[in-house]
Amino acid sequence: MRLVELVEKIGISYSGEDCEIVGINTLRDAKEDELSFLDNPKYLKDLGQTKAAAVLVSKKYESAVPKDSIALVDDEPYLKLAFASKFFAPEVMKKEGNEPKFGKNCNIGSNVSFGKDVVVGDRVTIMPGCFIGDDVEIGDDTVIYPNVTIYHQCKVGSKCIIHSGTVIGSDGYGFAHTKDGKHIKLYQLGNVVIEDDVEIGSNCSIDRGALKSTVIKEGVKIDNLVHIAHNCEIGEHSLITGQVGISGSTKLGRNVVMGGQSGTAGHLEIGPFATIAARGGVTKSIPGNRVYAGFPLMEHKKWLKLNAMLSKFLRKSDTIVK
Amino acid sequence: MRLVELVEKIGISYSGEDCEIVGINTLRDAKEDELSFLDNPKYLKDLGQTKAAAVLVSKKYESAVPKDSIALVDDEPYLKLAFASKFFAPEVMKKEGNEPKFGKNCNIGSNVSFGKDVVVGDRVTIMPGCFIGDDVEIGDDTVIYPNVTIYHQCKVGSKCIIHSGTVIGSDGYGFAHTKDGKHIKLYQLGNVVIEDDVEIGSNCSIDRGALKSTVIKEGVKIDNLVHIAHNCEIGEHSLITGQVGISGSTKLGRNVVMGGQSGTAGHLEIGPFATIAARGGVTKSIPGNRVYAGFPLMEHKKWLKLNAMLSKFLRKSDTIVK
Amino acid sequence: MRLVELVEKIGISYSGEDCEIVGINTLRDAKEDELSFLDNPKYLKDLGQTKAAAVLVSKKYESAVPKDSIALVDDEPYLKLAFASKFFAPEVMKKEGNEPKFGKNCNIGSNVSFGKDVVVGDRVTIMPGCFIGDDVEIGDDTVIYPNVTIYHQCKVGSKCIIHSGTVIGSDGYGFAHTKDGKHIKLYQLGNVVIEDDVEIGSNCSIDRGALKSTVIKEGVKIDNLVHIAHNCEIGEHSLITGQVGISGSTKLGRNVVMGGQSGTAGHLEIGPFATIAARGGVTKSIPGNRVYAGFPLMEHKKWLKLNAMLSKFLRKSDTIVK
Numbered sequence: 004m005r006l007v008e009l010v011e012k013i014g015i016s017y018s019g020e021d022c023e024i025v026g027i028n029t030l031r032d033a034k035e036d037e038l039s040f041l042d043n044p045k046y047l048k049d050l051g052q053t054k055a056a057a058v059l060v061s062k063k064y065e066s067a068v069p070k071d072s073i074a075l076v077d078d079e080p081y082l083k084l085a086f087a088s089k090f091f092a093p094e095v096m097k098k099e100g101n102e103p104k105f106g107k108n109c110n111i112g113s114n115v116s117f118g119k120d121v122v123v124g125d126r127v128t129i130m131p132g133c134f135i136g137d138d139v140e141i142g143d144d145t146v147i148y149p150n151v152t153i154y155h156q157c158k159v160g161s162k163c164i165i166h167s168g169t170v171i172g173s174d175g176y177g178f179a180h181t182k183d184g185k186h187i188k189l190y191q192l193g194n195v196v197i198e199d200d201v202e203i204g205s206n207c208s209i210d211r212g213a214l215k216s217t218v219i220k221e222g223v224k225i226d227n228l229v230h231i232a233h234n235c236e237i238g239e240h241s242l243i244t245g246q247v248g249i250s251g252s253t254k255l256g257r258n259v260v261m262g263g264q265s266g267t268a269g270h271l272e273i274g275p276f277a278t279i280a281a282r283g284g285v286t287k288s289i290p291g292n293r294v295y296a297g298f299p300l301m302e303h304k305k306w307l308k309l310n311a312m313l314s315k316f317l318r319k320s321d322t323i324v325k
Numbered sequence: 326m327r328l329v330e331l332v333e334k335i336g337i338s339y340s341g342e343d344c345e346i347v348g349i350n351t352l353r354d355a356k357e358d359e360l361s362f363l364d365n366p367k368y369l370k371d372l373g374q375t376k377a378a379a380v381l382v383s384k385k386y387e388s389a390v391p392k393d394s395i396a397l398v399d400d401e402p403y404l405k406l407a408f409a410s411k412f413f414a415p416e417v418m419k420k421e422g423n424e425p426k427f428g429k430n431c432n433i434g435s436n437v438s439f440g441k442d443v444v445v446g447d448r449v450t451i452m453p454g455c456f457i458g459d460d461v462e463i464g465d466d467t468v469i470y471p472n473v474t475i476y477h478q479c480k481v482g483s484k485c486i487i488h489s490g491t492v493i494g495s496d497g498y499g500f501a502h503t504k505d506g507k508h509i510k511l512y513q514l515g516n517v518v519i520e521d522d523v524e525i526g527s528n529c530s531i532d533r534g535a536l537k538s539t540v541i542k543e544g545v546k547i548d549n550l551v552h553i554a555h556n557c558e559i560g561e562h563s564l565i566t567g568q569v570g571i572s573g574s575t576k577l578g579r580n581v582v583m584g585g586q587s588g589t590a591g592h593l594e595i596g597p598f599a600t601i602a603a604r605g606g607v608t609k610s611i612p613g614n615r616v617y618a619g620f621p622l623m624e625h626k627k628w629l630k631l632n633a634m635l636s637k638f639l640r641k642s643d644t645i646v647k
Numbered sequence: 648m649r650l651v652e653l654v655e656k657i658g659i660s661y662s663g664e665d666c667e668i669v670g671i672n673t674l675r676d677a678k679e680d681e682l683s684f685l686d687n688p689k690y691l692k693d694l695g696q697t698k699a700a701a702v703l704v705s706k707k708y709e710s711a712v713p714k715d716s717i718a719l720v721d722d723e724p725y726l727k728l729a730f731a732s733k734f735f736a737p738e739v740m741k742k743e744g745n746e747p748k749f750g751k752n753c754n755i756g757s758n759v760s761f762g763k764d765v766v767v768g769d770r771v772t773i774m775p776g777c778f779i780g781d782d783v784e785i786g787d788d789t790v791i792y793p794n795v796t797i798y799h800q801c802k803v804g805s806k807c808i809i810h811s812g813t814v815i816g817s818d819g820y821g822f823a824h825t826k827d828g829k830h831i832k833l834y835q836l837g838n839v840v841i842e843d844d845v846e847i848g849s850n851c852s853i854d855r856g857a858l859k860s861t862v863i864k865e866g867v868k869i870d871n872l873v874h875i876a877h878n879c880e881i882g883e884h885s886l887i888t889g890q891v892g893i894s895g896s897t898k899l900g901r902n903v904v905m906g907g908q909s910g911t912a913g914h915l916e917i918g919p920f921a922t923i924a925a926r927g928g929v930t931k932s933i934p935g936n937r938v939y940a941g942f943p944l945m946e947h948k949k950w951l952k953l954n955a956m957l958s959k960f961l962r963k964s965d966t967i968v969k
Contacts, residue, residue: 116453
C-alpha cells in the first residue's frame with residue numbers, strides 16, 4: 004500500500020515522499036519498505052538505528068527519527084498503528100492458491116478442511132474435523148488428533164503430537180485503547196512456530212505473534228487447557244502442565260517446569276531449568292536452576308517457611324482464644 | 326403444556342383451574358401463562374406482585390401467593406422446578422424449519438453445519454467446522470474462525486470476531502439437589518446475546534442463561550480459555566484476559582478489567598472501571614474506579630503492603646533462626 | 648510381540664526363555680503375558696506377588712522378581728518402559744473394522760466422523776462435527792453436543808450430556824525423562840469410562856488412563872474448562888465446577904464438591920462429601936465430610952480466621968504508619 008493512501012486511512016498527514024509500505028515491524032527489524040512505531044520510550048535507542056520507511060511517533064520524539072525515515076507524528080502513535088495494522092492482515096481465507104501438497108503415506112481423516120498452499124510432510128496423520136489454514140506447514144510423522152485448528156501461516160515440526168480441541172495461531176490479545184475507553188484491534192500479523200518432538204495436550208490455546216512468531220521449541224511437552232499468549236518463546240524440553248497461563252512476550256529457557264495452574268506475567272524471562280511449583284505466579288524475571296512457588300513468587304523453601312509460620316501463628320491464636 | 330398434565334409429571338397436586346403453561350420465568354418477569362417459583366426468601370417481595378399462572382412454593386409461603394396465581398405447594402419447590410424445566414426445553418436439533426438465510430457476500434467454509442431458521446447478515450465469514458444452531462442470528466461483518474460452536478437461539482452482533490474452539494451457549498451449571506445427594510438438571514432455557522464489536526479468543530466457554538440471557542455488551546474483548554457462567558452480564562468495553570472465570574449471575578459494569586486467571590464468585594456486581602489484578606478473586610460486590618488484587622480481594626495497594634509485611638516477617642525470622 | 652524382539656528394540660538383554668507379550672500392566676494386575684515394571688520402591692511389596700511375564704527393574708531389586716517372571720534389568724526401568732509402551736499402542740485410526748452400530752431412533756448430525764467398531768445405544772443424539780473414535784461405546788439417551796471428541800476405546804454411559812468442545816480420552820501427561828533432559832512419551836494405553844447420568848460442560852479435557860481407566864462415576868456433574876488428568880476417579884454425584892484441575896491418579900469419594908478454579912495434586916484421596924472452596928489447592932489426602940479452603944489447604948473456618956488475622960495485622964500497621 005502506498006504511504007499516502009495509508010496515512011489518509013488512519014488520519015495522519017506528513018511531509019515527505021510517497022513510498023510503498025509492505026508491512027509493519029519493530030524499529031529494530033523493520034526493513035526499508037516497512038512501517039514501524041515508537042510506543043514505549045525504552046525502545047528509543049532502536050529508533051535512531053531503524054531502517055523503517057516510516058515511523059509513528061509522538062511529537063516529542065520526532066527529532067530522533069533518522070533522516071532516511073519519515074516521521075508520522077501523532078499524539079497516539081500506538082492507536083494509529085492499530086488502525087494501520089488492519090491493512091496488512093491477510094484475507095481470512097485465501098480464495099486463490101494451490102491445493103494442499105501431501106508427502107508419502109499420509110493418513111487424512113474425513114471432514115478435514117484445508118486452506119490454500121498447505122504443505123504436509125510424509126506419514127502425517129490428520130484426524131477428522133481438523134482445520135489446517137492457508138500456508139501451514141506440517142513436518143513428517145506428526146499426528147494431529149480430531150478437531151484441532153491450525154491458523155494460517157503456522158508451522159508445525161516433525162514427530163509432533165497435537166491433541167483434540169487445541170488451537171494453534173489464534174490472534175494474540177492486542178488492543179490499543181482510545182481516550183473514550185474503546186479498544187482497537189492490533190491485527191496479529193505473526194505466526195506460531197512449533198519445532199520437532201513437541202506434544203500439546205487437548206484444548207490448549209497458543210496465540211500467533213503480533214508481528215513475529217510465538218515459538219515452541221524442540222521437545223516441549225504441554226498438558227491440557229494451557230494458554231500461551233502472543234510472542235512467547237518456550238525453551239527446549241520445557242514441561243508446561245495443566246491449565247498454565249503464560250502471558251505475552253515471556254521467554255522460558257530450556258527445561259523449565261511449570262506446575263499446574265501456575266502462570267506468568269508478560270515480558271519476563273525465566274531462566275533455564277527453573278521449576279515453578281503448582282499455582283506459582285511469576286511476576287518478575289527469575290534466574291534458572293531454582294525452584295519457586297507462591298504468588299507473589301518466592302523460592303520454594305521460603306514459601307514452605309512462610310506457610311509454616313502462618314500455620315504456627317494460627318495455632319497460637321487458637322490457644323489464646325481458648 | 327396443560328398445568329394439570331405438568332403437575333402430574335412432577336408429582337404435585339393442587340386445587341384450582343387448569344390452564345396452559347408456555348414457559349418458566351422469574352416471579353418478577355413471569356407472564357400470565359408462565360410458571361414461576363420461590364426458592365430464596367429474598368425474592369418474597371416479588372411473590373406478592375407476580376403475574377405467574379402458577380408458583381412453586383413451600384407451605385410456609387403459600388399465603389403470599391397472589392390470588393390470581395395458583396400455589397403449587399411442595400417441600401422442595403426448586404427440585405420440582407428442575408423436573409418441570411425439562412418440559413420447556415426445545416428439541417435438541419429442530420427437525421423442521423427454514424434453511425439458513427444469508428445476507429450478501431458471505432463466505433462460508435466447508436464442513437459448516439447449520440440448524441434451522443438461522444439468520445446471517447452481510448459479509449459474514451464462517452470458517453470450516455463451525456456449528457451454528459437453530460434460530461441463531463449473526464450480524465454483519467462478523468468473522469467466526471474454525472470449529473466454533475454456537476448453540477440454538479444465541480445472538481451474535483455485527484463486527485464480532487470469535488476464535489476457534491469457543492463455545493457460545495452451552496448449558497449453565499444449574500442443578501437442584503435431592504435429599505439423597507443426586508443432582509437434577511435445570512434445563513437452561515435462556516440464551517447468549519453478544520453485542521457488536523466483541524472479540525472472543527479461542528477455547529472460551531460462554532454459557533446460556535438459565536431463564537434469560539447471558540449478555541456480552543458492546544466492545545468487550547475476551548482472551549483465551551475464559552469461562553463465563555450463566556446469566557452474567559459483561560459491561561461495555563470490558564477486558565477479560567486469559568483463563569478468567571466469572572461465576573453465575575455476576576454483573577460487570579463498563580470498562581472493567583480482569584487480569585489473567587482472576588475470578589469472581591456468583592451473584593456479584595463489579596462497578597464500572599474497576600480493575601482486578603491477575604489472580605484476584607472477587608468474593609463480594611465492589612465499587613468501580615479502583616484497582617483490586619488478592620484472594621480474598623482487597624485494594625491493590627493493601628495487597629502490596631500485605632506482601633511487603635509478610636516478606637519482612639519472613640526475613641526477620643531468618644535472622645532469629647540464625 | 649515376542650519378548651526377544653521387544654528387548655532388542657528397547658536396548659536391554661536378558662537371560663531366559665522367549666515369550667509373547669501382549670500388553671503392559673502394573674505389578675499387581677499384570678497377567679502371565681504382560682510386561683510390568685518397578686519404578687517406585689513403594690510398590691516393592693507388589694513385585695514379589697506379580698504374575699507378569701517380565702519385569703523392568705533396576706539391578707538393586709532384581710532378586711525380588713519372582714522366579715516365574717523374567718527380570719529385565721536396567722538402570723532406568725521407567726525410561727525403558729516408555730520406549731516399550733509405543734509398541735503396545737493401537738494404531739491411531741483403525742483401517743479395518745465394522746461400521747458403527749446404532750440403536751433405535753438415534754439422531755446423528757452432519758459432519759460427524761466415526762471410527763471402526765463403534766456401538767451406539769438407543770435414542771442417542773450426536774450433533775455435528777463430533778468425532779467418535781474406534782471401539783467407543785455410548786449408552787442410551789445420551790446427548791453429545793457439536794464438536795465433541797471421544798478418543799478410541801472410551802465408554803460413555805446412558806443419559807449423559809456432553810457439551811461442545813469437550814475432549815474425552817486424550818493422552819495423559821506421562822513422560823519418562825532421559826539424563827540429558829529429554830522426555831520420552833509413555834503411550835497412554837488405558838481409556839475413559841463415564842458412567843450413567845453424567846453431565847460434562849464445554850471445553851473440558853478428560854485424559855485416558857495410562858494403563859487402566861480414568862473413571863467418572865454415576866451422576867457426576869462437571870462444569871466448563873475442567874481438566875481431569877489420567878487415572879483419576881471421580882466419585883458418584885460429585886460436583887466439579889468451572890476451571891477445576893485434578894492431577895493424575897487422584898481419587899474423589901462420592902459427593903465431593905470442588906469450587907471454581909480449585910485444584911489438586913496427584914495421587915491423593917479426597918474423602919466422600921468433602922467440599923473444597925473456590926481456589927482451594929489440595930496437596931495432601933484429606934478426610935471427607937468437611938469444608939476446606941486455601942492453598943495450602945486448611946479447614947475453611949481456619950482459612951477464614953487466617954484471613955481475618957492478616958486483615959487485622961494490616962489495619963494495625965496502618966495505624967502505626969499514621
